[in-house]
Amino acid sequence: MHTPSLQGKVAVVTGGSRGIGREIARALVAEQGSVIICGRDGRRAEQVAAEISRTGPGTCAGTACDVRRYAEVEGLMRHAAETFGGMDILVNNAGVAGRGAVADLPLEKWHEVIDTNLTGVFYCCRAAIPWMRKRGGGYIFNISSLAGVNPIPNLSAYNASKFGLNGFSEAFMQEIRYDGIKVSTILPGSVDTEFGGRAPGQESWRLAPSDIAQLVLHLLAHDPRSLPSRVEIRPTQPPKKG
Numbered sequence: 001m002h003t004p005s006l007q008g009k010v011a012v013v014t015g016g017s018r019g020i021g022r023e024i025a026r027a028l029v030a031e032q033g034s035v036i037i038c039g040r041d042g043r044r045a046e047q048v049a050a051e052i053s054r055t056g057p058g059t060c061a062g063t064a065c066d067v068r069r070y071a072e073v074e075g076l077m078r079h080a081a082e083t084f085g086g087m088d089i090l091v092n093n094a095g096v097a098g099r100g101a102v103a104d105l106p107l108e109k110w111h112e113v114i115d116t117n118l119t120g121v122f123y124c125c126r127a128a129i130p131w132m133r134k135r136g137g138g139y140i141f142n143i144s145s146l147a148g149v150n151p152i153p154n155l156s157a158y159n160a161s162k163f164g165l166n167g168f169s170e171a172f173m174q175e176i177r178y179d180g181i182k183v184s185t186i187l188p189g190s191v192d193t194e195f196g197g198r199a200p201g202q203e204s205w206r207l208a209p210s211d212i213a214q215l216v217l218h219l220l221a222h223d224p225r226s227l228p229s230r231v232e233i234r235p236t237q238p239p240k241k242g
C-alpha cells in the first residue's frame with residue numbers, strides 16, 4: 001500500500017525521543033511530514049529531532065513536554081500548530097512500564113503509570129481536538145499494547161492503563177469520527193526497545209520499532225471512508241510457551 005505524501009501535514013508524536021515513537025517520527029518525516037516530538041527530557045528530544053531532520057526530506061522539531069501535565073500538553077499542541085501552521089496527526093505513544101506485585105507496588109508507581117499511559121492520552125486528545133477541527137479533520141493513533149487485552153501477573157498497573165486506554169480510545173473514536181478525525185488503537189506485542197529498562201538488540205524474534213512505524217504509514221494510506229479502528233501486531237515467532 002503506497003502512503004500518500006505527507007507534505008503540508010503536521011504531526012505530533014509524544015515520546016518520540018526513543019524506541020517506537022522515534023521510528024514513527026522518522027517514517028512521517030521520510031514521507032515529507034512536519035513533525036514535533038516530545039519527551040520529559042527536552043534536550044534529548046531536540047537532539048533526536050535534529051538527527052531525524054538531517055535525513056529528511058520533511059522536518060522534525062523536539063521539545064520538552066510531560067504528558068501528565070495538562071498545561072504542558074496544551075503548550076505542545078499550540079507549539080506544533082504555530083510552528084508548522086496547524087495539526088493533522090497525533091501519535092499518543094509516550095508510555096512507561098511498571099512491574100510489581102499489587103501488595104508491594106509503590107503508590108507513586110501506580111500513579112505514574114496511569115497518569116502517563118491513560119490520563120496523558122486523554123490530555124493529548126482533548127488538547128488536539130480544536131486544532132484538528134480547524135483543519136477539518138485529522139488522524140489520532142493511540143499506542144496501546146497486547147497487555148491491554150491480556151492480563152499478566154505483576155503487571156497490574158500497566159494492564160489497567162492499557163485496558164483503560166482501549167476503552168477510552170474506542171469510545172472516543174465513535175464520538176470524534178463525525179468531525180472527520182480518525183482514531184486507530186494499535187496493540188503491539190513485544191517490541192525491541194529500551195522500554196522498562198531493557199537492553200535492545202538481544203532478541204531477534206521481537207518486533208522492530210520500524211514495524212510499528214510501517215503500520216502507521218499503512219493506516220494513513222487507507223481511503224477516508226475506511227477506519228481500521230483497532231489493530232493488533234505481534235512477533236511472528238515468539239519463544240514457544242510451555
Ligand SMILES: NC(=O)c1ccc[n+]([C@@H]2O[C@H](COP(=O)([O-])OP(=O)(O)OC[C@H]3O[C@@H](n4cnc5c(N)ncnc54)[C@H](OP(=O)(O)O)[C@@H]3O)[C@@H](O)[C@H]2O)c1
Pocket residue numbers: 014015016017018019020021038039040041042044065066067068093094095096116120143144145146187188189190191192193194195196
Ligand atoms: N516496547 C514494547 O515491547 C511495547 C509493546 C507494546 C506497547 N508498547 C508501548 O509503546 C509505547 C512506546 O514504548 P517504547 O517501547 O518505545 O518505550 P521507550 O523506548 O521507553 O520510549 C518511551 C518514550 O516515552 C517518553 N515518555 C515517557 N514518559 C513520558 C511522559 N510522562 N511525558 C512525555 N514523554 C514521556 C520517553 O521520553 P522521556 O523519558 O524523555 O520522557 C520516550 O521518548 C508505550 O506506550 C508502550 O506502552 C511498547
